[in-house]
Amino acid sequence: MKNIFFVTFILVSFNKGNLNAQSRAVDSLLSVIKTLNAESSSASLDDTIRISTLITLSKEYVTLRDYAKAIKYASIAKIISEKLVAAVAISVSKNWLANSFQSIAYTFENQENYANALSQYKKELKLREETGNNYKTSLCLNKIGELYNYQDNFAASMDYYYRALKLIDEVNYKDEVMTIYNNLGITYDRQKNYSKSFEYYSKVLKLSTEIGDKATMGISYSNIGTVYAEQGKFEESLDYFFKFLNIAEGSKNQRNVAIAYLNISNVYEMQGDFDRSFATQFKALKILEEIGNKGELALINSNIGVSFMSKAKKNPSEKNKNAQEAKKYFTTGLQLYQKIGQVEGISQSYAYLSELEELIGNTKSSLQNYKLYIQFRDSLTKLIDNEKSIRAEMNYEFEQKENITKLEQERKQDDAKQINDKQKSLLNMFIVAFVFMAALAIFIFRSNRHKQKANKIITLQKLEVERQKSLVEEKQSQILSSINYAKRIQESILISEDKIIAHLPNLFITYIPKDIVSGDFYWYSKQGHESFIVVADCTGHGVPGAFLSMVGSTLLNEIITHKKIHDPALIITSLAAGLSGTLINKEKEELNTDGMDISICKIDHITKKLYFAGANQSIYIVDNYQTQEIKPQISSINGILAIDNLEKITPFEITLKPNMMVYMSTDGYVDQIGEETKKKFLTSRYEKLLGQIHTLAVEKQRYMLEETFDEWKGESKQIDDVLIIGFKI
CATH class of the missing domain: 1.20.5 (Single alpha-helices involved in coiled-coils or other helix-helix interfaces)
Structure with missing residues (x-):
């Protein structure tokens, strides 16, 4: 019989990126560590920059699954933090030590080494409580609760969740409170306490409705639907799953649409309605094929195969027909699992094929598939045992390093005492001399x-x-x-891609700074039914360029958010005036070296119209494989600062079609010199590339742009910052 399960959502933040970008981040951070001599310590507040860099580097290595290096740099951060606490025992230094323990715990958690992760999180918790930071203490308590939940220690898990709730303010920290409520709902659900699970999922729904967070509302609908399904209340379950489906479709989140269809198909199958179950499973399959995630595709193909096999068992008259369909989907799932190298999925696929061949009387083929199932199952067991062995070895090395550090500190204290005694004797001799x-x-x-x-x-x-x-x-x-x-200030000013996608789901951002800080920046705001997207390239270099980008962001907030100026032409005029006022004390020849190339797009979500104004920066509109360059209204070496010499400008206007892609970009991509050709990429090649990729999913477009850039650049030096934003309605 098929094991029916539903997808339950947790509320977390995801760090989006690709391995190339993460590798570049690691290289940049290693360079900073070398420059700062970050593995040494001055036992002063200057160490906070070293500690911050080491913790950031450790988290990057966790993302790359290089846990040994992640532990190494987090441990160095811990040692420097301990010296800082010993020298300057104030809340700031204790917070950095708590951050170091958190980084070590995070690494162990990603290895599923929950015992060591708990130990480090509890050390963090002690410091958070000492400093009296209720917000950080609450986050740590919630994290410990999650780890106990992973270990099925539900009593301890809920104890920490409730302690976290007592410390956090629901008015100012609704997102964090919703995360804790959702965790409590999951914990009660796993204990089959459906009434309490429903209570906390409903609290998440209430809060998310109050703040208009549709993404979390959808997740709440799905989780409540799961609770009803597990109790056999199928009509109520379907009602909530369809509410989740409506929100997913409205936000154009195709992956969530597919998950909604999968949950709905499971309810239909539990009701014995195979026809509707298959229909919704095939809808999910079609969406997942468009997204292109091989792991999820393999899973849905296997699920459809199991459904056909169940139908073959219950309907002997059509057994062979349904068995052939099951075999087709099992085989497709197996091939996908083989491509991504997922041993557990390969093993389960062979088990399904063995059961199916036995059902239709093909004993020889059933035995062959069963042997393959055993072979891959044993291989998986060896992989798990090997991982446990490596984990135990790393735990031993980590404990040994901690012991060595303690012994080294004790030895240094003894040496310091002996040196002090010698110095006293030398001082007496010096006085006589x-x-x-x-x-x-x-x-x-x-x-x-x-x-x-x-x-x-x-x-x-x-x-x-x-x-x-x-x-x-x-x-x-x-x-x-x-x-x-x-760099840290600039990163805090840039809005996260997730927040933009909440309003424009079909959007991607490719952002590849040349150095530590960048002269390129982007800005976004939603004002009523209108979205504003800005892409800018400050012609100053290094820190001056980054400074100008921060000034630009601040002025855009003032002009669009506070002064409510929403015409792109007026926005660009106001921004030029603001920048001129900021740079007014510069010498004339120095002012001529500064400037800002910029493109501003306003999207009216009701009329589906796009309004554009720009300075020295075109945008590209691609529809049906045809690329159209929309020239800026201002073309001058000084970019936006040349507006004083021009007549009143008028924004470009176009009605957006459903599959029409809009691309905003700085000149870093097209100006990049190729390793082999020694020539620039050029606008003509860029337009051709956009025409080729515009029909793909936005994540695939981002990948193709970055992959093409890396291949073109090769080992040659990156000459400028790169920023591209692509979107469609």
Whole structure:
């Protein structure tokens, strides 16, 4: 009999990106660590930059599944944090030590090493409670509750969830409260306490409805539908699953649409309605084929195969026909599992094929498939055992390193005491020697007076040289610190891609900075039924370019959000005035080197119209494999700052069709020099590429653009920042 299960959603944040981008981030962070000498410590608040960089690097290695390096850099951050706490025992230093424990715990959690993860999270919790930060303490309590839930320790899990709820303010932290409510719903559901599970899922639904968070509302509908289905209340279950389906379709989240169809098909099958079950499963299959995720495709093909096999068992007159259909879908699922190398899926596929061949009386083929099932099952067991062995070895190495660190600290304390005792003895000897030397100095003072004057001048000259050297080193350190702080500030200003996708689901962002900080930036805001997307390229370089991008973001917030200026032509005029006012104290020739190329798009979600105004930056509209370049209204070397010399500008206007793609981009992509050709990529090649990829799913478009860029660039140096935003309604 088929094991029917439903997809239950948890509320988490996902870090989107690709391995190339993550690899570049690791290389950049390693460069920063080398520059800052980040593995050393000054036992002062200057160490916070080192600790932050090490923790960020550790998390990047977790994403790349290189857990040994993730533990290494998180442990270095912990050691520096402990020295900082010992030297400056204030809340700031304790918070950094708590962040280090959190990073180590996060690595163990991703290895599914829950015992060590819990140990590190509890060390973090102790520090959070000492500093009195209720918000961070609540997040840590919730995380510990999740780990206990993974281990089926439901009593401990709920204890930590309820402790987390007591500390967090529902008014100001609705997202975090909804996460805890959802976790409680899942925990009660796993214990088959459906009334309590329904209670907490309903609280998530109520809060998400109040704040208009449709994505979370959909998740709540789906989870409540699952609770009803598990109780055999099929009509209520279908009602909630269809509500989830409506929200998923409205937001054009195709993956959630497919999940809704899968849950609905499971209810139909539990009711014995195979026809409607198959119909909805095939809808899910079609969507997953368009998305192209091989793992999910393999799973749905296997599920359809199991449904056909169940039908073959219940309907002997059509057994062979249904068995052939089951075999087709089992085979497709097996091939997909083989392509992605998922051993567990391959093993289960052979088990299904063995059962199916036995059903139709093909004993020989059934035995062959059963042997393959055993072979891959044993292979999976060996992989799991090997992973446990590696994990145990890493745990041992981690504990050994901690013990070595403690012994090293004790040895250093003993050495420091011995050095202190020696220094006291030397000081006494020095006092005696000093009295003798003073007497001798008085005796020979007159004869060496001229010589002392000369020595004094030489000494002063040496001191001046040393002072100048120290000033240069200090300035260099300040410059590096300012660059890293600029990067952190710039990252905090850029809106997350997830928040934009909540309003424009069919959107992607390709953002590849050349250096630590970037002169390219993007900006987004939803005002009523209108969305505003801005892509800009500040012509200043390094920190000045990043500074100008931050000024641009601040001015856009003021113009669009606060002053409610919504005409792209007026926005670009107001922005030019604001930038000129900011740069007014610059010399004329210095001002001429600064500027900002920009494109501004306004999308009216009701009329489906797009309005565009730009300075030195075109946008591209692609429909039915035809690419149209929309030129900017301003074309000058100074970009937006040249607007003072022009007449009033008028925005470009077009009605967007359903499959029409719009691309906004800076010039970094087309200006990149190829390793083999030694020539630029050029606009003509860029337009052709957009025409080829515009019908693909947006995630595939992002991948193709980044893959093409990497192949073209090869080992040659990246010459400029790259920023591309593509979207359709």
